[in-house]
Every structure is written in structure tokens, then in C-alpha cells.
Amino acid sequence: MVPSKEGTSVLYNYSQNKIFFLEKDITDLIKEKGLSDPSTLNILGSSARINENIGCDGLERKLFCEIVDNCNLKCNHCYGSFCPSSTDRNSLTKEQWKEVLTYFNEQEFGVVQFTGGEPLLRKDELVELVESAYGLDFKGIEIFSNCTLFEEELMGDLERFQDKLKIRCSIYSTEEEIHDSITNYPGSYTQTLNNLIKLKEKGFDLETITILMEENKESLKEIQELMKSLDISHSYDLVKPIGRGKQNYSVIEDLKKNYSTLRDDEDGSIVVRKPDAELSEKYNSCFYKTASITSSGDLYPCIFSRDILLGNVIKDGLSTTNEALLENAERFAHKNIEGCGDCELRYACNDCRPLVHSLTDDWFSKSPLCPKETGMINV
Ligand SMILES: C[S@@+](CC[C@H](N)C(=O)[O-])C[C@H]1O[C@@H](n2cnc3c(N)ncnc32)[C@H](O)[C@@H]1O
Ligand code: SF4
Ligand code: SF4
Numbered sequence: 001m002v003p004s005k006e007g008t009s010v011l012y013n014y015s016q017n018k019i020f021f022l023e024k025d026i027t028d029l030i031k032e033k034g035l036s037d038p039s040t041l042n043i044l045g046s047s048a049r050i051n052e053n054i055g056c057d058g059l060e061r062k063l064f065c066e067i068v069d070n071c072n073l074k075c076n077h078c079y080g081s082f083c084p085s086s087t088d089r090n091s092l093t094k095e096q097w098k099e100v101l102t103y104f105n106e107q108e109f110g111v112v113q114f115t116g117g118e119p120l121l122r123k124d125e126l127v128e129l130v131e132s133a134y135g136l137d138f139k140g141i142e143i144f145s146n147c148t149l150f151e152e153e154l155m156g157d158l159e160r161f162q163d164k165l166k167i168r169c170s171i172y173s174t175e176e177e178i179h180d181s182i183t184n185y186p187g188s189y190t191q192t193l194n195n196l197i198k199l200k201e202k203g204f205d206l207e208t209i210t211i212l213m214e215e216n217k218e219s220l221k222e223i224q225e226l227m228k229s230l231d232i233s234h235s236y237d238l239v240k241p242i243g244r245g246k247q248n249y250s251v252i253e254d255l256k257k258n259y260s261t262l263r264d265d266e267d268g269s270i271v272v273r274k275p276d277a278e279l280s281e282k283y284n285s286c287f288y289k290t291a292s293i294t295s296s297g298d299l300y301p302c303i304f305s306r307d308i309l310l311g312n313v314i315k316d317g318l319s320t321t322n323e324a325l326l327e328n329a330e331r332f333a334h335k336n337i338e339g340c341g342d343c344e345l346r347y348a349c350n351d352c353r354p355l356v357h358s359l360t361d362d363w364f365s366k367s368p369l370c371p372k373e374t375g376m377i378n379v
Helices: 024-033 038-047 094-106 119-135 152-161 176-183 188-201 220-230 243-248 252-258 274-282 285-289 321-331 353-360
Strands: 009-013 018-022 061-066 109-115 140-145 165-170 205-212 233-238 290-293 298-300
Touching: 061 094, 061 285, 094 109, 094 119, 109 119, 119 140, 119 152, 152 188, 165 188, 176 188, 188 205, 188 220, 205 220, 220 233, 274 285, 285 290, 285 321, 298 321
Parallel strands: 061 109, 061 290, 109 140, 140 165, 165 205, 205 233
Antiparallel strands: 009 018, 290 298
16 A cells, blocks of 8 residues: 555556555555454455556566658657668677577566667568567567558568567558648558468557647547458557657647556556556656667667657667666656655556656756646546
């Protein structure tokens, strides 16, 4: 049980992975009698209010490998400002990437994502790297692609990794004009959709993702329906004002209506897992769980935190990489964030520091999207 300043409290129930908001009188009762007292349990059973709006990410640490820093498209909102004329110089060799994969796997990163830029611009290398990751102890391997360049041959080359492989693909609208006006590439919608259908037919595990921004803010429902009809899972997020996304994001009031640092689980109930909550004592759990490496070997704690350069895996070597990531994750723990250190929700709250920084210009301020302050949850 974690008390709040107001005298109420939040009860973290790890056996059910849920949290409960407790009124002041029940908080006082628990303080007096303890949690296992029969009278406490009686009252708890009937009065603990389950909040409907909190979730958290999976538990695996995830490595993002940006194997290419250019792209065949030039999306309006791209955080990395990738485009056909990005340089893609000083790229890591296949052998260097393989060393990176081995090292991170040893540091208990359970999932690796090959992304870019557009990772399919390096098809041969991609297949070899997926094969390397497959031979290591990664539980999940992902390719994040706009899927315009997927040819049958590549699908065939990847088929043997299907038991561990997931393909994530961006789609912005069911209206060709809207999608293509975001990617700035006429025909991209048709290519993406056709390839998604082929990938589905071939049995690949697929997830489509829609980033919502001014141009497609009315498109979500139709995309959800289309994906449901194709039996392809789908998720969405709001554009972050990072890179080209700066010129293209909904105003903060829009964000506040839609975004929470406490996220929904699939069934809409509160989820808080013990290992995550324990991590939050010491670390920013989001930064703890991710690492991002660009095609030239630069190491960032996350794909969106391009202002926090932690080193270069080639120039500085790999041996101290995990240390640098952990130090950084500790620096941004809730206890160091103004106004969050004594909040009763701090073990479930999962704010995005790069987003906070881009909105406030301050790495250590409380999120403007704090669910308590925005009234998204009624504590
Ligand atoms: C950078 S792309 C790389 C993979 C591939 N090129 C693609 O577009 O699917 C990965 C994902 O980041 C999303 N993304 C890019 N800029 C963003 C931003 N400013 N805010 C939120 N998501 C963004 C893209 O829409 C895409 O879904
Ligand atoms: S979001 Fe993906 S497809 Fe669009 S420009 Fe960026 S890397 Fe390319
Ligand atoms: S952002 Fe708000 S809800 Fe989350 S830990 Fe900070 S004060 Fe608590």
C-alpha cells in the first residue's frame, strides 16, 4: 500500500496485476490493523475501486537497431527526419551488428527490433541479422517497416523465422490521398496494403501502427475496422513533437485529452506488474527497458531521446554500454522528477521523458500529461 499526501492510498496487488484506489477511512484501517486482518479484508473486498485506465509495457528489455538511416519515403512527422537523401554513411558492418546483438542479448535484452529509416533498404543484411538474432537467445525479433518494399523473395527468406518474428508496419489512413500525403510518396498506400495482405496470407505475425497527427486525426476508426476485417492487430499513438514531428503535432490540449502516462491494458483495467514496479524504485523503467543504436553506432536510451547521446558502440566499445544505460535510467527515476517522488502512483506511472522534454524543454519536470493533474483519473 502506498499512501498519498491527501490521506487516501493506492494498493498494488501483484497477484492480480492490478491497483486499487482506497479511500481515507480504509487507508486508516489498514494502517491500524494491517492488510491480512479479516475485518480489513471484508471491507477491501467490497470497496476497493478498480480504476479503468492504467497499464504498462511488457517486461522484456528491447534493443532498437536502426540498421539504415535513410528511407524511401519522407513522412511529414518523422522523428529521425529520415528521407531518401539522408546520408547512411559510417554504417556498422554486418559483423559489428552481430557483436552488438550478442552483447545486448547477454545483458538480458529479450527483444530486438530492426528499424530505420527503412530497414528494407538493406534486405540482404536484414535477413542475415534476423538469422543472427534467431540463433541467439532473443525471445522476440521485430522488423519495423513501411512495407512498401516487401517482395515475395524477401517474404520467402524470412518465413523460416516466423515463430519468433513479428512485422510491424505503419499505416496512416484508409484513404490513399491522406496516407500518401503523409508519406509524400504517391502509391505508397497501395504498396503497403497489398504487401500487408500478402504477408498475412503467408502467415506472418503482423501488427499495424497508426501515428495520429493533424492530417489523419479523423482516420482511426476506419483503419481499426479495416484491420479487424483483415484480422491484423493494430495499435495507435499520437505524434511526438520530435524531429519533423515538431512542425506537425496536435496542440497540447489535444494531447491531454488523449494521452496518459498511465496506459490502458487490452481490457481497459489497471495493470501493474511487480518487476516493473520494483524497477521504478531505482530506475526510469522505460529508459531501463530500451536501448537504441543508430546505423553509425550512436547509442541512445530510446529512439525518441536523440538529445541524450550515451556514446558510440564502435568508438567507445561495447563493454561499458549497459553501465551507461543503467546510469541514465537511474538519473531519470521518478524520485528525481519534480513532484513525482512521493506520488502514490509512481510505481505504475510510465511517462515518456523525451515527450516531456519536447513539451517543456526540461528533462526533469513532471509530465504536463500527468493523469492526476489533467483529471484523466480521479484519485
Ligand atoms: C521511424 S519509423 C521506422 C520504420 C519504418 N520506416 C516505418 O515508418 O514504419 C518507426 C515508426 O515511428 C513512427 N514515428 C515517426 N516519427 C514519429 C513521431 N514524431 N512521433 C511518433 N511516432 C513517430 C513512424 O510513424 C513509424 O510508425
Ligand atoms: S516514419 Fe518511417 S517511412 Fe516515414 S520517413 Fe520516417 S523512417 Fe521513413
Ligand atoms: S506524472 Fe503524475 S501520476 Fe505520474 S508519478 Fe508523476 S505525479 Fe504521479
